Amino acid sequence: MVAQGKNMSKLIDYETDLYTWALHNAQLLRQGRFAELDVEHLAEELEDMGNNKQELTSRFIVLIGHLLKWEYQPDHRSSSWRGxxxxxxxQINSLVRKKPGLKPYLTIALADAYFDAVELAGDDTGFSQSTFPPSCPYSQEQLLAKNFYPEN
Known part of the structure; x- marks a missing residue:
């Protein structure tokens, strides 16, 4: 769909140029030109942002849970865990690359995910949750680094 404003010098296509579309709609908001907003796509983007934040947290839960299992059960390491x-x-890096506005949320998602990741690792290993550190032992950089695998 093409967003058309009354005073626009050109058409801005939401489907092919999301960045320019977003900048234009932000400018319209700041100027109070509400009638010219692409309301349907704005609502869609706001909903999508919430979903993306939840996806980041969910992916951190799985990532941290598997890294904990990797570290605490070295005899059970497998290509499946590595995969x-x-x-x-x-997926986390791709999501942040496609939606750079999520980058500031990474720290929050990581912190939110840790408790559930410990629960996941505890359930999968049979270890008590108290076996694992009270806060995430891995930095954001380590979590997202291609070749980081904790050793015990």
Whole structure:
């Protein structure tokens, strides 16, 4: 769909140029030109932002849970665990690359995910949750680094 404003010098296509579309609609908001806003797509983007934040948290839960299992059960390491770890990293990095506005949320998502990741790792390993550190032992950089696998 093409967003058309009364005073626009050109058409801005939401589907092919999201960045320019977003800047234009932000400018319209700041100027109080509400009738010219692409309201349907704005609502869609706001909903999508909430979903993306939840997806980041969910992916951190799986990533951290698998890294904890990797570290605390070295005898059970498998290509499946490695594949899951890599998949989560790829998806997190891809999401942030496509939606750079999510980058500031990474720290929050990581913190929110840790408790659930410990629960996941505890359930999968049979270890008590108290076996694992009270806060995430991995930095954001380590979590997203392609070749980081904790050793015990």
């Amino acid at each position: 899951s770890i890599n998949e989560q990293r790829i």
